Amino acid sequence: MQVYNRKTGFCKSGGCVLALGSFDALHIGHQALIREAVSQARRRGVRAGVHLFDGRPEAVISEKEMYKTMYDSGDKAQIIEQLGADFAYFETFDEAFMRLSSDAFAKMLKDTFDVLCVVVGFHYTFGYKAAGTAETLKEYGKKYGFDVVVIEPVMQDGALVSSTLVRSCLEGGDIARANRLLGRAYALRGAVVHDRGVGTGMGIPTANLSLPDSLLLPKRGVYATYSVIDGKVYAGVTNVGIRPTFSLSKVVVETHLLGFAGELSGDVLSVCFMAWLRPERKFNTKEELSRQIFSDMDKARQIFSEMQKKSG
Incomplete structure (x- = not known):
């Protein structure tokens, strides 16, 4: 084209x-x-x-x-x-x-x-x-x-399909409805950049996306996602937010890919959103945060498995 x-x-x-x-x-x-x-x-x-x-x-x-x-x-x-x-x-x-x-x-x-x-x-x-x-x-x-x-x-779920409605769904964290309106998984794409290594230090490495300030981001929170790397699909857990447990202020999009052990720094990665899991919140300790992330990972695996079954 x-x-x-x-x-x-x-x-x-x-x-x-x-x-x-x-x-x-x-x-x-x-x-x-x-x-x-x-x-x-x-x-x-x-x-x-x-x-x-x-x-x-x-x-x-x-x-x-x-x-x-x-x-x-x-x-x-x-x-x-x-x-x-x-x-x-x-x-x-x-x-x-x-x-x-x-x-x-x-x-x-x-x-x-x-x-x-x-x-x-x-x-x-x-x-x-x-x-x-x-x-x-x-x-x-x-x-x-x-x-x-x-x-x-064009109508969907009894409402007129519009960009305004899609934006409203994303800003409200209703990824499932946004995906129906889009006819595909909502995705964010950007270069993977080095960060403070907070996740790696906890044994949960993340790929942090470099995204322009002009880009609309979904509601802050934790999502079940997936990414395709070298033809293989990996389930993931993606956080959109400021990481309040570590007293940070800049909004980041960081993804932990389940079962992936490679290096992505400098590569362009697309993160496709499947479902909202929970709001971002501050934890008292790293250990408490780690337990929650592993719980998020279990939910993401289940959602990913159900998605694969539906797609045949």
């Missing part, structure tokens, strides 16, 4: 079909939209692409840096490729782009991408101050010569 942005420019080649949106969570609703774009492209014999943003538009609109991203561009590109798209275009959402009128945005789609068809969600908005809607996009499509397909709402 090709990845483009404003710096690389876009190479037109006989038209394309574009899925449009912010695609913050790339949840099952977004996946349905992208798959429809791929289907429309295959019928026309052209490339299927996804037009999305590098970062979150809200950070520019509100002029604040409080908005956290769920995935970086690299992670999004991997997920989009798995959905069958031929390219992804990461748009820079700056002041100039924000002030594009809805008409100018629609014209840009035709001029820049030679788009034959666009696929959007039912609540899609575009243009300055979100003046354009899915319905007005259909009118612009007639004006500039492209079709518009609108995807109906």
Whole structure:
């Protein structure tokens, strides 16, 4: 899959079909939209692409840096490729782009991408101050010569699937529901870095992930997780928090991989979340903490075993 942005420019080649949106969570609703774009492209014999943003538009609109991203561009590109798209275009959402009128945005789609068809969600908005809607996009499509397909709402557990709902689940520690909304295991990916070696000193070594401050983290606490290393899947126990037993203040993501004895420092590791186990809390002694961690490990093994049985 090709990845483009404003710096690389876009190479037109006989038209394309574009899925449009912010695609913050790339949840099952977004996946349905992208798959429809791929289907429309295959019928026309052209490339299927996804037009999305590098970062979150809200950070520019509100002029604040409080908005956290769920995935970086690299992670999004991997997920989009798995959905069958031929390219992804990461748009820079700056002041100039924000002030594009809805008409100018629609014209840009035709001029820049030679788009034959666009696929959007039912609540899609575009243009300055979100003046354009899915319905007005259909009118612009007639004006500039492209079709518009609108995807109906996708429901899960009786609720509308949305990035906001996924975020709410993660921030509340409801990993099971977040995973259903995502259609995959929620994951954090980062380089493994050296830390103080607290876990190693207790006989429970951990892999600590280096993650950007701009990344949204799930609720602080302890989770049952798994990771794939050299083709083998390892269950794990992951702590997201400040390690209060040791009077630390920086939020870390550290994982103990059950049955793994290798060295991961410097490697990139993906930690996939299966279930919430418990909140993070302060223990009076290292021994008390160690006993709790071994209890967490037993629970993680059981959850991992059940997951493997379900997957066949």
